[in-house]
Amino acid sequence: xxxxxxxxxxxxxxxxxxxxxxxxxxxxxxxxxxxxxxxxxxxxxxxxxxxxxxxxxxxxxxxxxxxxxxxxxxxxxxxxxxxxxxxxxxxxxxxxxxxxxxxxxxxxxxxxxxxxxxxxxxxxxxxxxxxxxxxxxxxxxxxxxxxxxxxxxxxxxxxxxxxxxxxxxxxxxxxxxxxxxxxxxxxxxxxxxxxxxxxxxxxxxxxxxxxxxxxxxxxxxxxxxxxxxxxxxxxxxxxxxxxxxxxxxxxxxxxxxxx
Ligand SMILES: C[S@@+](CC[C@H](N)C(=O)[O-])C[C@H]1O[C@@H](n2cnc3c(N)ncnc32)[C@H](O)[C@@H]1O
Numbered sequence: 001x002x003x004x005x006x007x008x009x010x011x012x013x014x015x016x017x018x019x020x021x022x023x024x025x026x027x028x029x030x031x032x033x034x035x036x037x038x039x040x041x042x043x044x045x046x047x048x049x050x051x052x053x054x055x056x057x058x059x060x061x062x063x064x065x066x067x068x069x070x071x072x073x074x075x076x077x078x079x080x081x082x083x084x085x086x087x088x089x090x091x092x093x094x095x096x097x098x099x100x101x102x103x104x105x106x107x108x109x110x111x112x113x114x115x116x117x118x119x120x121x122x123x124x125x126x127x128x129x130x131x132x133x134x135x136x137x138x139x140x141x142x143x144x145x146x147x148x149x150x151x152x153x154x155x156x157x158x159x160x161x162x163x164x165x166x167x168x169x170x171x172x173x174x175x176x177x178x179x180x181x182x183x184x185x186x187x188x189x190x191x192x193x194x195x196x197x198x199x200x201x202x203x204x205x206x207x208x209x210x211x212x213x214x215x216x217x218x219x220x221x222x223x224x225x226x227x228x229x230x231x232x233x234x235x236x237x238x239x240x241x242x243x244x245x246x247x248x249x250x251x252x253x254x255x256x257x258x259x
Contacts, residue, residue, distance in 0.1 A: 017215045029215075030153045030155075031104065034108050038105070038107035042082055045084075047202050056177055056253075059177075059246065060146060063175050066089055066093025067094055070094055073097045075093075075142060076100050076135075076142040077100070078150060079153065080101030081105070081108040081111075081112060082108055083115055085146060086125045090121050100125075100126050102129075102135060103127070104131050109127045112125075132164070135164070140166075141169070142167050142169065142172060145167060146175045152219050152220070161236035165236045171257070174238055177251060178251065178254065179251055180252035183249045187248050195217045240257045242256075
């Protein structure tokens with residue numbers, strides 16, 4: 001297995017899984033991963049997490065806490081892919097809740113648009129192509145901003161955090177769901193074994209290619225620990241920071257406010 005941390009990031013380098021790559025190369029490589037997995041993305045999430053991703057996303061939607069009435073409430077779900085989080089937020093909110101999914105990958109957005117139509121949610125959930133590093137929205141235009149399992153794919157995390165802060169209104173909440181570090185003795189070894197062996201094998205069986213899922217597992221290991229990520233959120237301008245470990249630390253829900 002390659003070294004867990006590899007070479008340090010530099011202003012021009014970052015990591016694609018365990019490989020050190022140029023910042024601009026990373027996005028192209030990430031796009032290729034999601035082009036490949038888009039049609040089977042939702043099925044793979046169920047298979048890999050044993051359905052747990054549904055629980056984590058429900059917790060995120062509950063934390064967004066959209067009003068249950070007709071009061072206008074605009075949410076941006078960045079790197080929202082096939083709309084899984086957006087649908088939950090729209091369903092939790094009242095008739096005034098509008099969710100915008102922004103994602104860089106058209107294949108993922110196309111799957112999302114189709115799912116929204118099938119669920120009768122096309123009026124409440126809209127899909128926009130855009131890069132998290134330069135969001136195509138005005139300053140302070142959303143009441144809440146979420147991102148689930150997306151931030152670790154973005155080459156310049158600091159730039160994306162600053163962008164999500166920019167588009168959030170004063171008093172608005174930012175929520176980020178991301179894989180984290182399993183700290184429960186016993187579970188950590190089991191999780192390691194599962195992720196480096198079974199996950200790529202499931203990927204090969206379902207998507208026909210183990211590589212995208214090897215990237216997934218490696219990128220999870222490279223993602224900053226919760227305290228380091230909180231420091232990045234602080235630098236981007238977020239306040240009242242907190243995080244909550246879910247499922248023994250497999251995932252963490254990070255929260256911050258624009259004050
Ligand atoms: C693991 S998926 C998460 C999708 C969805 N949030 C979910 O939880 O089901 C990661 C998503 O990040 C998107 N993504 C990667 N880089 C991005 C960027 N720079 N800007 C916006 N989206 C990006 C990918 O296209 C992909 O849809």
